[in-house]
Structures are given as structure tokens and as C-alpha cells.
Amino acid sequence: MSSKYQTLGYFGFEKEEFTEFVCKKRFQGLDRIVPIGETTTFSLTWDGFNLIEMFTRIPSIL
Numbered sequence: 001m002s003s004k005y006q007t008l009g010y011f012g013f014e015k016e017e018f019t020e021f022v023c024k025k026r027f028q029g030l031d032r033i034v035p036i037g038e039t040t041t042f043s044l045t046w047d048g049f050n051l052i053e054m055f056t057r058i059p060s061i062l
Contacts (some may be wrong), residue, residue: 003029011036020037 008030011019015035022033031048034041044051 005029005033007032007039009034009036009039 004028008022008027010033013021018033020029032039032041
């Protein structure tokens with residue numbers, strides 16, 4: 001697995017079992033590990049980035 005992979009979907013494992021497996025393997029580049037069917041679920045943290053911070057403009061007034 002390389003850094004070009006951002007999301008990993010899993011099926012057929014209990015969450016705790018799969019968490020242990022992923023921690024042992026230390027996959028590089030993954031930002032999200034979710035059950036199949038939730039790979040396109042949207043949240044304010046996407047691929048490791050906080051979208052509010054990324055798309056918010058904060059002007060300076062001195």
C-alpha cells in the first residue's frame with residue numbers, strides 16, 4: 001500500500017479485530033478506514049484535512 005491510497009474499506013471483520021491488524025501492519029498513507037458502504041460518507045475531516053480550516057478565509061485587520 002502506498003501514499004496514493006487514502007481510504008480503506010473493510011468487510012467481514014469486527015472493528016476491534018481489524019484495528020489490531022491495521023496497527024500491526026502500519027499502512028502508509030491511509031487517512032480513513034471505514035466499513036464497506038461508508039467509503040463515501042462525508043465529514044468535516046476529509047483525507048486528513050479539516051475542511052473548515054481549508055475553506056475558511058480569515059482576514060486580518062490591524
